[in-house]
Amino acid sequence: MPRGRFREPRGQALVALCLLRHYVAGQAVPDLPTSGSPVVSPGNVLANVGELAATNALEPVGVAPGGRTPSRSWWRETASGVVPVLPALVVLGTFVYGPAVLVVAMSFFHWNLAGFSQSQFAGLSHYRALLNPVSGFVPSLGVTAYYVGVMVPATVVMALLLAMLLRDSTKRVRGLSFFRAVVFLPYVTPSIATAVIWVFIFDPQFGLANAALRLVHLPAVGWLSSTHWALPAVMIDSMWKQVGFSVVLFLAGLSRIPTELMEAARLDGVGPTAIFRRIVLPYLSPVTLAVVMLTTIASMQTFGSIYAMTGGQGGGGGGPIGSTTTTAVYLYKVAFVDFHYGFGATVAVALFVLILGLILVQRRVGERRTFYR
């Protein structure tokens, strides 16, 4: 059976990486919205990122040479081919490739803005400091683990439930696209603008959250000023803001389940629960893996809402006693509040390794758990 619409097998692996990274950048993952056109549509593969990952497509791919025999004018062809790519290469070289190398180098220095020549060599001392709990890096890992550990399963469950509700199963419910848009809307709203609203909702005295708790005779909590409740409050905001993205992925996944299969199962008298467990869930497993991976990455990089909700302007955010200082927030504080660029670079390297490691582990687990034909 043809897999997707990618003509080049090489493309698939790279698209998967591409889409992952795109999400890493905090941007939505786009697609060509051209159903009906013969276009190779990357977004359609998005829901199959998990599948691609599961089928080892994420392995580094060797690249074949162009296939042309060198001629006298090969350099000319090369030049005329490379020139249009140059603007992009210059930007990426300056702000991605160069910095990726630089950050590793910086992590070995007590770096200051005057440059390497003015900076004292630090050797591995920054890396040792990472492991010292006093530096705050290890506690930030704990906060991150808590945050990611709740966000990922909660997102999967919520998004799946919402997708089941928003899917067009009976053709009888009108205005579904409106409801989908509403669920998706928070995803494109600016995180600061919505976070400041959530701050009011979670106000201990006058906020709606506590008003609701009092209404059902539960004790009010301090929310953002409490070490226990600050992070859950952020989670509620993040959930509200980001779940729509995963819902849309699940919807795309649901629409790919062959109807014949469902019909056949139903005619054979298979109950709805069994259909859900035996057909829908297995079919959605690649999408689920994608949702897990993308939510993990997004959660590890959440910055704006945490900053705005838990005291950003007064010292870089991070909540009472660092209770919402995830590693991403910690990185910001180290580098741009305390101006420890060298140690900040070390944290950045660690965060990079951590994200990559988590994704690889999830992929390995996903390989075994993911159903694909």
Next chain:
Amino acid sequence: MTITRRSEPTEGRHRPYTIGDAASDRLPGSSFAAGTRLRAHVGTGVRYILLTVVAAMFLFPIYWAVVVSVDHRSQVFTLPPHLVPSFDLNPIRRALVVLPWAKYFLNTTIITLATIVSVLVTGALAGYSLALREFRGREVLFAVLLAALMVPPEATLIPDYVITARLGLLNTLAGQVAPVAANVYAIFLFRQFFKTLPPSLWEASQLDGVSWYRYLSRVAVPMARPAVVTVTLLTFASQWSAFEWPLIITQGSRARPVEVALSFFQGFDGTHWREISGAALITMLPILIVFSFAHKYIVKSVAGDTGDT
């Protein structure tokens, strides 16, 4: 493979499956009692109710911002809260005069437009070359570009700051555009789109001696309109909301974008709820307007066809 060909027309596709909806399980024509149909109607009703509840939950924070910002002060702080506001536009007016919002909006607008243009230009140029030019090392080049996607932005945050400082772009609008002036995803999108254009077009234009950039600007890019629109919308959404990078590199109002300004506004005095909510609403207004017109398109551009509607 689980992926179905998406190029199929949506009309006349399979009848969608159902779960837990007994009536629609049956094929049309089979004789099922009115009771089953009634149950189906009840099911649809329940779904409407659930959908409405969900929609209310998702819209609520934005609605609440409206209430907080336009309601009379005396009512905002009462419990239980008043959900229907009485209109008082003074707080929003006050919010607008305490800070130079026009300047911030101008900054963000310039940054967003400049980013969209540069992402489109760099993307179309590179995409053209990677799709239509044949040269040694093309695939290597493409792989190198895609490798940039492996690097999370956090990893490059500090060196980017250093480089931006060295380029003299701290506290400038250009400093907020430059790091995102090329987007690998846009390159990828254009490349894929250009590859699907009929090769005869390209060949004919070459025979006619049409220069490559004329072909690109007059033929290829206009035909790749869906890619252009997708890149434009997503760049708009991400740049309008940009926060961490501008927070780091801007000072004062010279190059400050709206979201950073809003964050500072909140930091001045967090107790001015109504002014802050009003400002928050105003900063997200452009996004809300664009989304209300283009939401189907945006949702599709994120995950492809979701099957229906």
